């Protein structure tokens with residue numbers, strides 16, 4: 554079978570399974586299996602495909618037709634220009650989350666300490682460390698399995714800087730000590746009642762614990778804001794990724810927790826995606842002289 558025939562076969566099967574981007578996904582799986590790039594496929598459509606590789610391609614197409622996310626089949630997702638390893642132990646990094654990293658990068662200075670709460674694949678923390686100098690980071694997740702992926706990503710993407718990232722397993726702040734200039738977090742924020750309506754790729758294959766934000770989706774914001782005061786330096790900053798309709802509620806929760814200069818940032822689709830603010834310790838009676 555020739556390359557263009559393999560591609561058409563894959564596209565057709567994915568279309569029948571109502572996969573939204575059938576042609577694109579069929580091509581990306583071709584690139585992955587046959588180790589070719591897009592331009593090679595366009596220039597050499599008549600090349601004969603290796604039969605063993607075609608069998609492997611057929612298998613991946615069938616799994617994609619079962620709604621397994623493409624990234625779990627190729628094993629990677631590009632995020633901030635870096636190729637992160639991903640598998641069903643972690644949520645696939647989303648482009649929306651790059652907005653969070655870009656906002657933090659505006660304020661991050663050399664040598665600062667960053668805490669990434671609910672780190673998953675480690676994509677936020679590792680990007681921040683990769684694109685800064687002398688910073689140290691701690692990534693926390695309740696899932697030991699997810700942390701294995703994060704550690705592997707740190708080793709591969711931070712290279713000689715891989716010591717700058719430490720990953721701790723535990724329930725939010727339980728395993729954390731010390732104070733940080735930055736806390737960043739993309740916590741689970743989907744309201745429980747909405748989970749059944751997610752795309753089958755997300756609902757049936759991504760880790761539910763990375764998505765479920767409780768009854769109103771805000772459980773983790775409340776818990777993190779309730780505890781973060783002990784872990785942020787005075788004047789430190791907290792950055793949250795949020796759902797498109799959570800900016801008002803999360804901003805109000807931040808204000809109640811003592812944050813000032815609270816800002817909401819939109820993602821590339823124009824939806825509210827990040828809320829951040831500056832933590833100012835409440836003055837004690839002694840400091841105010843009262």
Ligand code: GLN
Pocket residue numbers: 647649739740741742743755763764765
């Ligand atoms: N943005 C993700 C989604 O829509 C949710 C990520 C999260 O809960 N942190 O699937």
